[in-house]
Amino acid sequence: MGEVSHRSIKPLQVNPIKLSEPMGATLAFLGVDGCMPLMHGALGCTSFAKVYYTRHFAEPIAIQTTAVTDVTAILDGGDYSIVEAVKNITRKVTPSLIGLHTTGLTETKGDDIRQVASQIDFPLVWVNTPDYEGGLESGWGKATRAMIEQLVEPTEAIDDSKVLLLPHVSLTPIEVEKIKEFIASFGYEVLALPDLSTSLDGHLGEKQAALSSGGIRVEEIRGLAEAGMVISVGDSMLPSAAALQKKNPFLRHHHFPHLQGLAATDALVELLLQETGLSRPHPAIVRWRARLQDALLDSHFSLGQTRILVAGEPDQIAGLCASLHEAGGRVAVAISTVDSPQLERIPAARVLVGDLEDAEALCGACDLLVTNGHGEALAHRCCKALVLRGFPNWEEVGNQLKNDVLYEGGAYFLFECANAATAAREGHVGSDRSDQKKEE
């Protein structure tokens, strides 16, 4: 491990990768079937979130705003605009749940949304998500914890056939689905909270979605405390796991900082073998492990001579760096949006909290960038190879089907990075897509 700095020293962010807590909470609520996320703030935050996710997922995104104005900003304690918003939403559609989350504005005002929520006679989960605290991961985590605290019924009963997956925000819909299937192949019934694997997976909906469709159902959330086992992925999900443990002291919780690469996947398999008493996993898993081993070997020529810069949400970059490191990829710089205990575990020469300006300053010593779509311009300017991961990616389609986890996704990820690095070394960088962009 290299040098880790937990705080940015600049008085501003230049070309941020960071996203806000309300944005994370929105996404978490979209992982619930028939939910309407309701952002409590002025209308802009909601509009930005809607456009942002619509472009990233290429899906219609359900979300509403309480539309706080200058008048309500000063006079209203939240009561009017929230109650009115719920009335207006339910006049047109019947959500299974309203996911009420705040913004910096309404937190600064000091609105007591808990109190307002208690007066509303409609299934609703509320959560405080000021955008001057935390980031995308913590917003998603807080909304998940709120759903657990406010919806899950406490119990002491245990259903050993049931597993609950708590995925961090950067896992794509297909990754969540793959992890669910992986665990299910050991004979479990698996639920995920939140579950984007069925709501934002890019399926062709029947109609224009006024509400989220797919995702975990509210009744399923209510019964989650009887899951025999809870598997959290990403440190941002630890508070949610703890909240669930409070609902049922008998459920067994297992935590994985991430599920990328050979070692992490092995650890999951080991756990599941132990729990089930099986001696071997499903043959498909055995085959994929062999393929990943082969992928490690095949990609190590290229990755072994590649110095890499990775930037993104902490839980995500922890996985990406671990996976690259296993194949000999040298992560020279890892840049995280916010601080996290994950940073201590990242196998990189240098780990810092920062932005893409920092990336630009440090990328001279790197050949390959693994960043979000904002990295496209940077890679082009600095002539670096680029693999796009994280939010947002408006440059490419198919984000919901990008799979980097477990043995299978791990193999694809290594190939993609190795190929990108090789192409760059052979001078193909900045071809095709980037050139087009310049001409446009």
Next chain:
Amino acid sequence: MADKPKIRELLDESACAHNKSKQSPCNAPTPGATSGGCAFEGAQISLFPYADAAHLVHGPITCLGASWETRATKTSYPGRDLTQMGFTTDISTSDVVFGGEKKLLSAIDYIMAHYTPEAVFVYATCVTALIGDDIDAVCRHAAEKYGVPMVPVHAPGFVGSKNLGSRIGGEAALAHLIGTKEPETTTPFDINLIGEYNVTGDLWQYSPLLGELGIRILSTLSGDGRIKEIRTAHRARLNVIVCAKSLISLTRKMEERYGIPTISLSFYGKRDTSAGLLAIAEALGDEGLIERTKALIAREEARLDGKLQPYRELFKGKKAVLNTGGNKTWSIASALQDLGIEVVATAVKKATEADRQKARETLGEAGVLMMNPGAEQAKIIDDTGAHLLLAGGRSLYTAIKKGIAFADVNQEKKKSYGGYDGLLNLAEDLKNALENPVFENVARRAPWEK
């Protein structure tokens, strides 16, 4: 405080046609039943294309984190394009408690030291406005320190819509930039382009024609704009509002203050482009210029007609439904008509009174003006046998269900549809949409559903 725009005044814009109607679209949004951007977004959009200025968003991460690099406002600026960069103070809890002015000043220092912009726009956002950070004082101080304009923009999201924000952005430019510098030279044919943001390069579709006519674009607000130029805008002979009602109060004030007359026009489609060019020439009032303009229009139209001929054959008898907002409700409709496509319906839900009138004129009596397009468009497609739906991405499913071609005219627009050549781009895109088998394929039933 003195610098802050009077919101009431801006809402009561006397030059704004819909002002008289009771239900003004500028009114407060309805909780739980509204969409659209905030004033901050509007202000940012109206000022953003100044590529030589830094746009510093004073607030928590939401405002900028979710909005930078979202708009393709193209620029010919040879230096580093600062609009493709995001600057934010990213204030934290302690700033909310103790105030963010110090951090703001250090952020400006940082930007001046590392990027030396021609100006810095400082945007107040919801949180920093609420905690009362005095961005005027910080900007004054920084402007003195660096001798570069520092423009405070008071458009926190809660004051209103995107449209209001654009006005506030215009006001900020008027208060802090316009008239602060003299141009090196002037000509009798100097104009300002107001409200053209050069999205997808729209401006460049017609600016060469203006150049050919000897009309000089002295400054723009703000497509492909430069700070140095907008500072000299008070010396123009004419303000030309392009396709945007939101900056009308700005041009009215420039008329009062500097005696610059204003005309408003659009460069979408053949007829509008021609009419627009002629309107500029006539407003500048030079006989020779008018003659030259007429000749240029004749030449360009003939050239375009030749190129459009094959498309017209293809589009013969085709009907389209248009579901978009604002001036696009009629400007794209008229462009479609130029292509020989019959526009059977257009949405007017998000349009002002004036835009509605224009839509009525453009479509004629038989055309449907949809007040609730989401619900109406499917039926209209059935009733009229329309072949094409032009709308935002959300309406894609309607098109698939009806098995007709679809073209996105909102978010996803990548090419310019402005000017004469833009019409060719539009024609090509519509041709591709009509010929694309994807809509039929997607609508195909699964073997197990047959």
